[in-house]
Amino acid sequence: MTNQSTIPVIVNGAAGKMGREVIKAVAQAPDMILMGALDTSPEHQDKDAGELAGLSEPLEVPITNQLEPMLGYVAGERQMAPGVMVDFTHPDAVYDNVRSAIAYGIRPVVGTTGLSPEQIQNLTDFAEKASTGCLLIPNFSIGMVLLQQAAVTASQYFDHVEIIELHHNQKADAPSGTAIQTAQLLAELGKTFNIPQVEETEKILGARGSLAEEGIRIHSVRLPGLIAHQEVIFGAAGQIYTLRHDTSDRSCYMPGVLLAIRKVNQLKSLVYGLEKIL
Numbered sequence: 001m002t003n004q005s006t007i008p009v010i011v012n013g014a015a016g017k018m019g020r021e022v023i024k025a026v027a028q029a030p031d032m033i034l035m036g037a038l039d040t041s042p043e044h045q046d047k048d049a050g051e052l053a054g055l056s057e058p059l060e061v062p063i064t065n066q067l068e069p070m071l072g073y074v075a076g077e078r079q080m081a082p083g084v085m086v087d088f089t090h091p092d093a094v095y096d097n098v099r100s101a102i103a104y105g106i107r108p109v110v111g112t113t114g115l116s117p118e119q120i121q122n123l124t125d126f127a128e129k130a131s132t133g134c135l136l137i138p139n140f141s142i143g144m145v146l147l148q149q150a151a152v153t154a155s156q157y158f159d160h161v162e163i164i165e166l167h168h169n170q171k172a173d174a175p176s177g178t179a180i181q182t183a184q185l186l187a188e189l190g191k192t193f194n195i196p197q198v199e200e201t202e203k204i205l206g207a208r209g210s211l212a213e214e215g216i217r218i219h220s221v222r223l224p225g226l227i228a229h230q231e232v233i234f235g236a237a238g239q240i241y242t243l244r245h246d247t248s249d250r251s252c253y254m255p256g257v258l259l260a261i262r263k264v265n266q267l268k269s270l271v272y273g274l275e276k277i278l
Protein backbone atom coordinates (compact mmCIF):
# COMPACT_ATOMS: atom_id res chain seq x y z
CA MET A 1 0.00 0.00 0.00
CA THR A 2 1.42 3.39 -0.97
CA ASN A 3 0.40 6.82 0.35
CA GLN A 4 1.61 10.44 0.36
CA SER A 5 4.57 9.56 2.57
CA THR A 6 5.76 6.60 0.48
CA ILE A 7 9.05 7.47 -1.23
CA PRO A 8 9.32 6.34 -4.87
CA VAL A 9 12.92 5.27 -5.51
CA ILE A 10 14.91 4.82 -8.71
CA VAL A 11 18.17 2.90 -8.42
CA ASN A 12 20.79 3.86 -11.00
CA GLY A 13 23.52 1.25 -11.41
CA ALA A 14 20.97 -1.36 -10.35
CA ALA A 15 22.92 -4.34 -11.73
CA GLY A 16 26.16 -3.38 -9.97
CA LYS A 17 27.57 -4.54 -6.64
CA MET A 18 26.08 -1.64 -4.70
CA GLY A 19 22.95 -1.30 -6.83
CA ARG A 20 21.87 -4.85 -6.02
CA GLU A 21 22.27 -4.23 -2.28
CA VAL A 22 20.21 -1.04 -2.57
CA ILE A 23 17.44 -2.88 -4.45
CA LYS A 24 17.18 -5.39 -1.57
CA ALA A 25 17.23 -2.67 1.10
CA VAL A 26 14.59 -0.52 -0.65
CA ALA A 27 12.36 -3.56 -1.29
CA GLN A 28 12.38 -4.30 2.45
CA ALA A 29 11.81 -0.68 3.58
CA PRO A 30 8.11 -0.20 4.52
CA ASP A 31 8.09 3.50 3.53
CA MET A 32 9.68 3.10 0.08
CA ILE A 33 8.73 1.64 -3.27
CA LEU A 34 11.16 0.73 -6.03
CA MET A 35 9.79 2.40 -9.17
CA GLY A 36 12.77 2.13 -11.47
CA ALA A 37 16.00 0.21 -11.91
CA LEU A 38 18.50 1.67 -14.38
CA ASP A 39 21.70 0.16 -15.67
CA THR A 40 23.59 0.50 -18.95
CA SER A 41 25.07 -2.99 -18.79
CA PRO A 42 23.71 -4.76 -21.95
CA GLU A 43 23.50 -8.25 -20.45
CA HIS A 44 21.08 -7.18 -17.72
CA GLN A 45 18.52 -5.24 -19.80
CA ASP A 46 14.90 -6.24 -19.06
CA LYS A 47 15.85 -8.60 -16.22
CA ASP A 48 13.77 -8.27 -13.07
CA ALA A 49 15.64 -6.06 -10.56
CA GLY A 50 14.49 -8.14 -7.58
CA GLU A 51 15.57 -11.45 -9.08
CA LEU A 52 18.91 -9.96 -10.13
CA ALA A 53 19.43 -8.72 -6.57
CA GLY A 54 18.80 -12.23 -5.22
CA LEU A 55 15.31 -11.70 -3.79
CA SER A 56 13.09 -14.80 -3.75
CA GLU A 57 10.17 -12.98 -5.45
CA PRO A 58 10.36 -10.75 -8.56
CA LEU A 59 9.69 -7.05 -7.97
CA GLU A 60 8.16 -6.64 -11.46
CA VAL A 61 10.64 -3.79 -12.08
CA PRO A 62 12.70 -4.48 -15.21
CA ILE A 63 16.21 -3.10 -15.63
CA THR A 64 16.31 -0.38 -18.28
CA ASN A 65 18.89 2.04 -19.66
CA GLN A 66 16.32 4.80 -20.36
CA LEU A 67 17.17 7.43 -17.74
CA GLU A 68 15.11 10.42 -18.92
CA PRO A 69 11.83 8.53 -19.53
CA MET A 70 12.25 6.93 -16.08
CA LEU A 71 12.83 10.32 -14.42
CA GLY A 72 9.79 11.73 -16.22
CA TYR A 73 7.64 8.77 -15.16
CA VAL A 74 8.55 9.12 -11.47
CA ALA A 75 8.31 12.95 -11.56
CA GLY A 76 4.71 12.56 -12.83
CA GLU A 77 3.73 10.50 -9.79
CA ARG A 78 1.49 12.69 -7.58
CA GLN A 79 0.13 10.19 -5.02
CA MET A 80 3.44 9.79 -3.17
CA ALA A 81 6.36 11.80 -1.76
CA PRO A 82 8.84 13.35 -4.24
CA GLY A 83 10.98 10.77 -6.02
CA VAL A 84 14.58 9.91 -5.14
CA MET A 85 17.30 8.59 -7.45
CA VAL A 86 20.05 6.57 -5.77
CA ASP A 87 23.19 6.58 -7.93
CA PHE A 88 25.90 3.93 -7.72
CA THR A 89 27.16 3.98 -11.31
CA HIS A 90 30.54 5.18 -12.55
CA PRO A 91 32.66 8.34 -12.10
CA ASP A 92 32.20 9.15 -15.81
CA ALA A 93 28.39 8.96 -15.63
CA VAL A 94 27.39 10.35 -12.26
CA TYR A 95 27.62 14.08 -13.04
CA ASP A 96 25.18 13.90 -15.98
CA ASN A 97 22.88 11.54 -14.04
CA VAL A 98 22.61 13.99 -11.15
CA ARG A 99 22.03 17.00 -13.43
CA SER A 100 19.24 15.10 -15.19
CA ALA A 101 17.59 14.01 -11.95
CA ILE A 102 17.58 17.54 -10.52
CA ALA A 103 16.19 18.90 -13.81
CA TYR A 104 13.20 16.57 -13.35
CA GLY A 105 12.77 17.45 -9.65
CA ILE A 106 14.00 14.00 -8.59
CA ARG A 107 16.27 14.14 -5.51
CA PRO A 108 19.65 12.46 -6.00
CA VAL A 109 21.30 10.35 -3.28
CA VAL A 110 24.76 9.80 -4.67
CA GLY A 111 27.23 7.15 -3.58
CA THR A 112 29.28 7.18 -6.77
CA THR A 113 32.71 8.67 -6.15
CA GLY A 114 35.16 10.33 -8.52
CA LEU A 115 33.42 13.69 -9.07
CA SER A 116 35.95 16.52 -9.47
CA PRO A 117 35.81 19.56 -7.15
CA GLU A 118 34.53 21.62 -10.13
CA GLN A 119 31.75 19.12 -10.82
CA ILE A 120 30.74 19.14 -7.14
CA GLN A 121 30.62 22.95 -7.21
CA ASN A 122 28.51 22.93 -10.41
CA LEU A 123 26.08 20.44 -8.88
CA THR A 124 25.92 22.53 -5.70
CA ASP A 125 24.99 25.61 -7.76
CA PHE A 126 22.49 23.65 -9.87
CA ALA A 127 20.72 22.14 -6.83
CA GLU A 128 20.65 25.55 -5.12
CA LYS A 129 19.02 27.20 -8.16
CA ALA A 130 16.46 24.40 -8.38
CA SER A 131 15.88 24.44 -4.57
CA THR A 132 16.24 20.67 -4.74
CA GLY A 133 17.82 18.45 -2.12
CA CYS A 134 20.82 16.39 -3.18
CA LEU A 135 23.11 14.24 -1.05
CA LEU A 136 26.68 13.38 -2.07
CA ILE A 137 27.94 10.73 0.35
CA PRO A 138 31.46 9.40 -0.24
CA ASN A 139 30.92 6.69 2.39
CA PHE A 140 27.60 5.46 3.81
CA SER A 141 29.03 3.39 6.69
CA ILE A 142 28.73 4.64 10.26
CA GLY A 143 32.13 3.13 11.05
CA MET A 144 33.81 5.48 8.60
CA VAL A 145 32.07 8.53 10.07
CA LEU A 146 33.38 7.50 13.50
CA LEU A 147 36.88 6.94 12.11
CA GLN A 148 36.84 10.39 10.53
CA GLN A 149 35.68 11.99 13.79
CA ALA A 150 38.50 10.25 15.68
CA ALA A 151 40.96 11.37 12.99
CA VAL A 152 39.85 15.00 13.29
CA THR A 153 40.33 14.81 17.08
CA ALA A 154 43.79 13.23 16.70
CA SER A 155 44.88 15.75 14.08
CA GLN A 156 44.68 18.52 16.68
CA TYR A 157 47.55 16.82 18.53
CA PHE A 158 49.59 15.21 15.72
CA ASP A 159 51.36 17.13 12.94
CA HIS A 160 52.20 14.08 10.83
CA VAL A 161 49.59 11.88 9.16
CA GLU A 162 49.24 9.69 6.07
CA ILE A 163 46.21 7.82 4.69
CA ILE A 164 46.23 4.35 3.15
CA GLU A 165 43.06 3.24 1.37
CA LEU A 166 42.71 -0.33 0.12
CA HIS A 167 40.02 -1.50 -2.31
CA HIS A 168 39.04 -4.32 -4.66
CA ASN A 169 40.66 -4.05 -8.08
CA GLN A 170 37.39 -3.32 -9.94
CA LYS A 171 37.41 0.22 -8.54
CA ALA A 172 37.70 2.86 -11.28
CA ASP A 173 38.78 5.91 -9.29
CA ALA A 174 41.80 6.59 -7.09
CA PRO A 175 42.21 7.85 -4.49
CA SER A 176 38.89 6.75 -3.03
CA GLY A 177 36.23 9.38 -2.38
CA THR A 178 36.42 8.50 1.31
CA ALA A 179 40.17 9.12 1.51
CA ILE A 180 39.78 12.46 -0.27
CA GLN A 181 37.01 13.47 2.15
CA THR A 182 39.08 12.32 5.15
CA ALA A 183 42.00 14.50 4.02
CA GLN A 184 39.60 17.43 3.52
CA LEU A 185 38.22 17.04 7.04
CA LEU A 186 41.74 17.07 8.51
CA ALA A 187 42.72 20.03 6.31
CA GLU A 188 39.77 22.05 7.67
CA LEU A 189 41.81 22.52 10.85
CA GLY A 190 43.89 24.97 8.85
CA LYS A 191 47.30 23.59 9.68
CA THR A 192 49.95 22.18 7.36
CA PHE A 193 50.83 18.54 8.05
CA ASN A 194 54.00 16.61 7.29
CA ILE A 195 56.48 19.46 6.98
CA PRO A 196 59.42 17.66 5.27
CA GLN A 197 62.31 16.82 7.58
CA VAL A 198 64.76 16.10 4.74
CA GLU A 199 64.86 16.67 0.99
CA GLU A 200 63.04 13.66 -0.47
CA THR A 201 63.60 12.12 -3.91
CA GLU A 202 61.12 9.68 -5.43
CA LYS A 203 63.24 7.06 -7.19
CA ILE A 204 60.05 5.59 -8.68
CA LEU A 205 57.32 8.12 -9.50
CA GLY A 206 54.42 7.89 -7.04
CA ALA A 207 56.41 6.15 -4.30
CA ARG A 208 55.20 8.70 -1.74
CA GLY A 209 51.57 8.47 -2.84
CA SER A 210 49.33 11.31 -3.97
CA LEU A 211 49.54 14.70 -2.30
CA ALA A 212 46.12 15.85 -1.08
CA GLU A 213 45.32 19.01 0.83
CA GLU A 214 47.61 20.55 3.47
CA GLY A 215 50.47 18.11 2.84
CA ILE A 216 48.42 14.96 3.54
CA ARG A 217 49.47 11.95 1.46
CA ILE A 218 47.09 9.24 0.26
CA HIS A 219 48.30 5.78 -0.81
CA SER A 220 45.91 3.62 -2.87
CA VAL A 221 46.11 -0.19 -2.90
CA ARG A 222 44.01 -2.25 -5.37
CA LEU A 223 43.81 -6.03 -4.98
CA PRO A 224 41.30 -8.83 -5.54
CA GLY A 225 40.12 -10.09 -2.16
CA LEU A 226 39.73 -6.61 -0.71
CA ILE A 227 36.39 -4.80 -0.39
CA ALA A 228 36.96 -1.35 1.15
CA HIS A 229 39.44 -0.49 3.90
CA GLN A 230 41.14 2.64 5.19
CA GLU A 231 43.91 3.43 7.63
CA VAL A 232 44.78 6.87 8.96
CA ILE A 233 48.22 6.73 10.55
CA PHE A 234 49.42 9.52 12.84
CA GLY A 235 53.07 9.74 13.87
CA ALA A 236 54.96 11.72 16.49
CA ALA A 237 58.23 11.24 18.34
CA GLY A 238 58.15 7.79 19.91
CA GLN A 239 54.55 6.91 18.98
CA ILE A 240 52.21 5.84 16.19
CA TYR A 241 48.42 6.12 16.40
CA THR A 242 46.52 4.08 13.78
CA LEU A 243 42.81 4.26 12.97
CA ARG A 244 41.45 1.54 10.69
CA HIS A 245 38.06 0.71 9.18
CA ASP A 246 37.32 -2.55 7.34
CA THR A 247 34.29 -3.41 5.24
CA SER A 248 33.48 -7.12 5.08
CA ASP A 249 30.05 -6.87 3.40
CA ARG A 250 28.38 -4.12 1.37
CA SER A 251 25.26 -4.41 3.55
CA CYS A 252 27.14 -2.10 5.98
CA TYR A 253 26.27 0.84 3.72
CA MET A 254 22.50 0.21 3.67
CA PRO A 255 21.40 1.92 6.93
CA GLY A 256 23.16 5.06 5.64
CA VAL A 257 21.58 4.76 2.19
CA LEU A 258 18.06 4.38 3.62
CA LEU A 259 18.64 7.32 6.00
CA ALA A 260 19.79 9.47 3.07
CA ILE A 261 16.71 8.54 0.99
CA ARG A 262 14.50 9.65 3.89
CA LYS A 263 16.45 12.87 4.57
CA VAL A 264 17.00 14.17 1.05
CA ASN A 265 13.36 15.21 0.66
CA GLN A 266 13.79 17.57 3.63
CA LEU A 267 16.67 19.43 1.93
CA LYS A 268 16.64 22.32 -0.54
CA SER A 269 20.30 22.21 -1.55
CA LEU A 270 23.29 19.89 -1.93
CA VAL A 271 24.81 18.40 1.22
CA TYR A 272 28.13 16.54 1.19
CA GLY A 273 28.87 13.79 3.75
CA LEU A 274 26.87 11.35 5.87
CA GLU A 275 27.96 13.09 9.09
CA LYS A 276 25.82 16.12 8.13
CA ILE A 277 22.56 14.15 8.23
CA LEU A 278 23.08 11.87 11.25
Ligand SMILES: NC(=O)C1=CN([C@@H]2O[C@H](COP(=O)(O)OP(=O)(O)OC[C@H]3O[C@@H](n4cnc5c(N)ncnc54)[C@H](OP(=O)(O)O)[C@@H]3O)[C@@H](O)[C@H]2O)C=CC1
Residues within 6 Å of the ligand: 012, 013, 014, 015, 016, 017, 018, 019, 038, 039, 040, 041, 042, 088, 089, 090, 091, 093, 110, 111, 112, 113, 114, 137, 138, 139, 140, 141, 171, 253
Ligand atom coordinates in the same frame (compact mmCIF):
# COMPACT_ATOMS: atom_id res chain seq x y z
N1 LIG B 1 29.46 5.99 -1.07
C1 LIG B 1 29.66 4.73 -0.67
O1 LIG B 1 29.47 4.38 0.51
C2 LIG B 1 30.11 3.74 -1.68
C3 LIG B 1 30.42 4.16 -2.93
N2 LIG B 1 30.76 3.27 -3.89
C4 LIG B 1 30.94 3.82 -5.23
O2 LIG B 1 29.80 3.51 -5.99
C5 LIG B 1 30.15 3.37 -7.37
C6 LIG B 1 29.66 2.02 -7.88
O3 LIG B 1 30.31 1.00 -7.18
P1 LIG B 1 30.01 -0.55 -7.46
O4 LIG B 1 28.58 -0.88 -7.25
O5 LIG B 1 31.04 -1.29 -6.70
O6 LIG B 1 30.36 -0.63 -9.03
P2 LIG B 1 29.84 -1.71 -10.10
O7 LIG B 1 30.75 -1.59 -11.27
O8 LIG B 1 29.67 -3.03 -9.46
O9 LIG B 1 28.38 -1.17 -10.50
C7 LIG B 1 28.14 -0.06 -11.29
C8 LIG B 1 26.99 -0.41 -12.23
O10 LIG B 1 26.60 0.79 -12.91
C9 LIG B 1 26.51 0.51 -14.30
N3 LIG B 1 26.69 1.76 -15.03
C10 LIG B 1 27.83 2.32 -15.51
N4 LIG B 1 27.55 3.49 -16.11
C11 LIG B 1 26.22 3.67 -16.01
C12 LIG B 1 25.31 4.69 -16.43
N5 LIG B 1 25.73 5.76 -17.13
N6 LIG B 1 24.00 4.55 -16.14
C13 LIG B 1 23.55 3.47 -15.47
N7 LIG B 1 24.35 2.46 -15.06
C14 LIG B 1 25.66 2.57 -15.31
C15 LIG B 1 27.58 -0.52 -14.54
O11 LIG B 1 27.38 -1.20 -15.75
P3 LIG B 1 28.71 -1.79 -16.50
O12 LIG B 1 29.29 -2.79 -15.56
O13 LIG B 1 28.18 -2.40 -17.76
O14 LIG B 1 29.60 -0.61 -16.72
C16 LIG B 1 27.39 -1.41 -13.32
O15 LIG B 1 26.37 -2.36 -13.51
C17 LIG B 1 31.68 3.57 -7.42
O16 LIG B 1 31.95 4.91 -7.71
C18 LIG B 1 32.11 3.28 -5.99
O17 LIG B 1 33.30 3.95 -5.65
C19 LIG B 1 30.85 1.94 -3.64
C20 LIG B 1 30.62 1.47 -2.39
C21 LIG B 1 30.20 2.33 -1.28
Ligand SMILES: O=C(O)C1=N[C@H](C(=O)O)C[C@H](O)C1
Residues within 6 Å of the ligand: 113, 138, 139, 167, 171, 175, 176, 177, 178, 179, 227, 228, 229
Ligand atom coordinates in the same frame (compact mmCIF):
# COMPACT_ATOMS: atom_id res chain seq x y z
O1 LIG C 1 34.47 1.56 -4.72
C1 LIG C 1 34.18 1.16 -3.57
O2 LIG C 1 34.04 -0.04 -3.28
C2 LIG C 1 34.01 2.17 -2.53
N1 LIG C 1 34.01 3.42 -2.88
C3 LIG C 1 33.82 4.53 -2.02
C4 LIG C 1 35.02 5.44 -2.05
O3 LIG C 1 35.60 5.66 -3.13
O4 LIG C 1 35.40 5.96 -1.00
C5 LIG C 1 33.36 4.14 -0.64
C6 LIG C 1 33.98 2.87 -0.13
O5 LIG C 1 35.31 3.09 0.12
C7 LIG C 1 33.79 1.75 -1.14
